[in-house]
Amino acid sequence: MDEIYDFALKDIDLHNKVILDAAIGAGHATRIWAEKIHEEGGTSKIIGVDAFEIPGEDQEEWKKAIVERLGKFKKYVEIRKANIFNLDFLEDEVIDIINCDDTLVFLNPKPLRVLQALSEFRRVLKKNGILVITTELPLKDRREGQWLRWNFAKGIYEMNGERWSTEIEAEELKYALQLLNFEIVAERIFEARRSEKYEAPMKEWLQIMMNYIHNLPYSKNLKKSLKGEAERIYKKIENEGYLMMPPYYVVKCRKK
Numbered sequence: 001m002d003e004i005y006d007f008a009l010k011d012i013d014l015h016n017k018v019i020l021d022a023a024i025g026a027g028h029a030t031r032i033w034a035e036k037i038h039e040e041g042g043t044s045k046i047i048g049v050d051a052f053e054i055p056g057e058d059q060e061e062w063k064k065a066i067v068e069r070l071g072k073f074k075k076y077v078e079i080r081k082a083n084i085f086n087l088d089f090l091e092d093e094v095i096d097i098i099n100c101d102d103t104l105v106f107l108n109p110k111p112l113r114v115l116q117a118l119s120e121f122r123r124v125l126k127k128n129g130i131l132v133i134t135t136e137l138p139l140k141d142r143r144e145g146q147w148l149r150w151n152f153a154k155g156i157y158e159m160n161g162e163r164w165s166t167e168i169e170a171e172e173l174k175y176a177l178q179l180l181n182f183e184i185v186a187e188r189i190f191e192a193r194r195s196e197k198y199e200a201p202m203k204e205w206l207q208i209m210m211n212y213i214h215n216l217p218y219s220k221n222l223k224k225s226l227k228g229e230a231e232r233i234y235k236k237i238e239n240e241g242y243l244m245m246p247p248y249y250v251v252k253c254r255k256k
């Protein structure tokens with residue numbers, strides 16, 4: 001991810017700025033931005049928002065983990081519970097920079113929900129304010145275990161009338177940004193790549209799938225087949241020996 005963040009932060013002036021981090025998630029990107037603020041003299045601050053509503057996640061523990069991750073840079077960050085679609089705790093045009101890292105995929109359904117978030121970003125940004133978006137693009141290669149993993153999970157959630165995540169295409173996002181009168185100043189696609197760190201996330205994924213399937217309102221036979229399929233995908237990725245990280249799109253734009 002380092003080169004992605006290097007590109008995201010390149011040429012961003014971090015002096016005396018109010019930055020909105022939407023959404024803070026685990027605080028990985030926030031930590032990188034806070035470190036950079038520190039290097040540049042420590043004159044800016046980050047307001048990191050999140051809905052903090054992932055089922056099964058304890059909000060206080062989650063915030064504690066973010067603060068731990070931030071370490072000595074926590075002094076630059078204020079953590080707030082807020083919904084990206086309605087940032088009503090912020091007046092119009094009070095934010096200099098927005099960092100929206102790895103969050104668009106959760107703003108479903110696309111593309112209109114993304115437009116709703118982007119127009120809220122536009123409202124709170126000052127004129128000439130900068131919006132930096134980092135977002136996963138869809139994996140195209142259907143032979144990849146990772147493609148199966150994501151699409152199996154999406155299918156399972158949809159069977160239950162829910163939606164987990166959907167990736168937006170770079171062209172769709174650019175179109176939405178232009179509709180809202182943002183000027184694109186830099187953009188880059190980072191190609192998909194392999195990661196050796198597959199064991200822990202894969203085990204967690206299998207466990208989540210098993211529990212989710214277990215609670216589906218379907219026959220025992222169907223649930224057995226679905227559990228078998230989740231295990232088959234798990235083994236395929238285990239045999240392949242890696243996870244496929246999706247391609248990423250980074251786009252930086254200015255509010256005109």
Ligand SMILES: C[S@@+](CC[C@H](N)C(=O)[O-])C[C@H]1O[C@@H](n2cnc3c(N)ncnc32)[C@H](O)[C@@H]1O
Pocket residue numbers: 023024025026027028029030049050051052053054082083084085100101102103106107
């Ligand atoms: C993958 S995480 C973001 C990663 C984060 N930028 C980091 O570096 O760790 C996506 C986050 O978006 C949050 N989220 C999704 N929809 C949201 C919404 N409507 N309002 C606020 N936060 C939301 C989720 O709670 C989740 O924590």
